[in-house]
Amino acid sequence: MKKIIFFHLLNDYSGSPKVLSQVIEAVSSKGADVELFLGGKGGDGFLSSVPCVQRRYFYKRFENKYLTLLSYSLSQLMLFFRLISYRKSSTVFYVNTLLPFGAALAGKLLGIKVFYHIHETSIRPKPLKLFLRWVVERCSSKNIFVSHFLADAERFPAVESRVIYNAIPQEMARIAAHHTYHAQPNDKFSVLMICSLKAYKGVGEFVKIASLAVHNKQIEFNLVLGASDSEVAEFFSGISRPENLTIVSRCEDVVPYYQKANVLLSLSKPKEWVETFGLTILEALSFGVPCIVPPVGGPVELVTDGKEGYLMDSSQVEDISARVEFLQKNPEVCFRLSAAAKLKSLSFSVDNFESSVLGVFNER
Structure with missing residues (x-):
């Protein structure tokens, strides 16, 4: 199986990191070479003990939403430049949620396939959501949606898409x-x-x-x-x-x-x-x-x-x-x-x- 590099912004006990942990466990059990880029310094969550190499990149949340938006933008810029050293190969960049857009842009520049696992539709402010959709439209090779509702609400006609329902852990x-x-x-x-x-x-x-x-x-x-x-x-x-x-x-x-x-x-x-x-x-x-x-x-x-x-x-x-x-x-x-x-x-x-x-x- 290909080398797969996963990207996620914030590790916690919510649904999207829980589903990602299941994806990582599934591909790891089949012998895939797996890495995970995770935003923030630490903190407990479903991704804390997944079976793969973990690499951290900068991200910090603030009480002030504008500072958080600035921190988020900086985190993706830093992630983008950190990935420039990767070269085109059999690697796949697997972007979990719409948020880690720095990985998608780097993958597009390097000729690496980008897969998106899309969990959300309610993203604010609206200009941010429009930008994130623009990145998906231009960078993604394949989109995975968690429901038919989401696939219809956030359809990307030019990108191959499929629905994979979430499941509970074994x-x-x-x-x-x-x-x-x-x-x-x-x-x-x-x-x-x-x-x-x-x-x-x-x-x-x-x-x-x-x-x-x-x-x-x-x-x-x-x-x-x-x-x-x-x-x-x-x-x-x-x-x-x-x-x-x-x-x-x-x-x-x-x-x-x-x-x-x-x-x-x-x-x-x-x-x-x-x-x-x-x-x-x-x-x-x-x-x-x-x-x-x-x-x-x-x-x-x-x-x-x-x-x-x-x-x-x-x-x-x-x-x-x-x-x-x-x-x-x-x-x-x-x-x-x-x-x-x-x-x-x-x-x-x-x-x-x-x-x-x-x-x-x-x-x-």
Whole structure:
């Protein structure tokens, strides 16, 4: 197999580095010569222990969005010049997300094939997104999209493209396969949301939904955030937290939360951030957990309204709270949704994901 050099901007516990770690593991297991260029000095994330040589390049985030944009631009300029020493060969530059454009420009200049794995559509400011699309149009040899929605929303007619759905890691899939969903009315009914600490992810809406259900002592809410304790403290300073809400920061192992969950909420605000797939949704489905998700974007390819869960806009906090209480009081509905959820998750197997990824590199 070819030498593959992967590029990613920020290592954390979000979806795009998690998927990239799976790609790296898949090609490494087949004997590929692999390197990873990763932005920033350190920090924990899904890419921290992937089986390949890691090389760091400059990138730093700031509270000020203009400083962050300047830092990002400088990071890509430095990455571009760092890659000039590479020469045309059987190497492939694999750019994860639209952001590491310095690698794509260097690959184009050097005559190296550039593959893009595109995860996002909600990029701001708009001029940045237009520029990043321009780079893809001129530099990419092949695009991989995480959903048909994203492939349609961000189509590049001149670039060969394919959809490869994300999959959950093999070990998580094994645990999920042996998990039995419970929805007993006398136990605590657990409502789960796992996301990054961003307002557009619906964190505030989750708190409101929990507040609306605080009278029902049988329902508990768990919010698992990809953020540090200090970031969580700063975000929630001045925000009243209901007593039925537990907030967990920077959790490496989310399996125990799926195992106790009765329903998963995904509350991204479509006007600010459109979910292009929803890896936490797929993870929940694999554990047989019904999901309430946005009615637009990639989640619609995972959940059919009334079958594996429900399609509801995050602004409908009263309706979502009422739906949660309905599920808590009607375990037979939960079991029906759970069975369909588990069945649906089987369509997104690790084997399908890995064979599709390997097929991308084996194509001439």
